Amino acid sequence: MELCLGTVQFGMDYGIKGQKQPSVEQAVDMLDYATQNGINTIDTANAYGSAEDVVGAFLEKKTIARDKLFIVSKFRPNLLDDVGQDKYYEIMRNNLENTLSRLHTAYLDSYLLHSARYIFDDEIIDTLNRLKADGLAERVGVSVYEPEEAKKCIERPNVDFMQLPYSIFDQRMEKAGVFEYAKNNNIQIHSRSAFIQGLILMEEDEIPPFLSKAKPIVRKISLLCNRHGISRIALAMNYVKQQSRISHLVFGVDNIEQLRENIKLFEEDISVAVVDDIAKEFRNIEADIVMPSLWKK
Incomplete structure (x- = not known):
């Protein structure tokens, strides 16, 4: 398993504490440091504020060859909700071209749907693959939230990439058999939310009132x-590292000190028995605690 640097923090204020986004210069420095220290995969999205522009500023510096990087971005959510199928290709192509322009690159290594429910729409998935055939993305897939969405990704022969939430607090995918189901399928899986926007790392008295159930x-x-x-x-x-079906752990940082620490700690191995023993204590945490989209702030 490898690390993938997520960039939502580079484009907007993000996290339980409402951490302020770093300056463009600070974010580019973090991207430089990451790529010089073994991280060649970068995750971003059209909906992450100015994050694509920040990654684009980094790519323009050309401190590392484009073909040494794996860049993932996502189609802006909900854009196809109120339009006819005849408009799908135009809207999706325009959004992808906007992403490529902001990133200063000619192609993406993977392009994902950010609205997970679109995985159930055959026409949208076919249109996504037209963009792949156009040479604008090497892989296509979906950023999912629920086990049913993940299983649908695995079932589709024309989806080859999936990003999903997975953490010691959020074990829904494993419990639902998603990883076992994916075993014989050639789909690349990235996991996000290992820290649940920092919840796992907070002190009890730092937890905001809307998440008091998490204390x-x-x-x-x-x-x-x-x-x-x-x-x-x-x-x-280490909990995520134990899942062999996941190729990359997506994580975000607010400053370069965090980045250095996370890279170092990723290399630290904890006994599998210890990790499993602790994980058993968190098998049945309610969804409204582990899914930020359900938080009632």
Whole structure:
């Protein structure tokens, strides 16, 4: 498994604490540092504020050859909700061309639908593959949220990439058999939300009122990590690292110190037995805690 640098923080204020986005110069420095330290995969999206422009500023510097990088971006959500099928190609092509222009690149290594429900629409998936045939994306897929969406991705022969949420707090995909289902399918899987926007790493008294239900869970993981003498970041990463079907762990950072620490901790191996033992304590966390889209702020 490898790391993939997510860039939502580079384009907008993001996270439970509403962390402020870094300057363009700071974000480009982080992209430089990441690519000089073994991370060659970058995840962004048309809906992440100015994130694509930031990645584009980095690519324009040409500190690393484009063919050494794997760039993922996503079709802006909901754009096809109120239009006829005859407009799908025009709208999707225009959005992808906007992304390529902002990124200063001629193609994407993977282009994903950001509205997961679109995976059930044959016409949208066929149109996505037209863009692939046009040479604008090497792979196409979907950023999913629910196990049913993930299984539909696996079933489709013309979807070859999927991004999904997976963490020690959010074990829904594993429990639903998604990874086992994907075993004999040639689909690349990236996981996101290993830290659930920083929730796993927070102190109990930092948790905002709208997530008060998470306090005993955060208290428990803090106690368990202290008992075993391990950091919560290393535990969160090691949990994801154990899933062999996932090729990349997508993570985001607010500053270069975080980036350095995460790269270092990713290399730290924790006993599988310890990780499994701790993970059992978090098998049945409610969806409205682990899915930020359900948070009632």
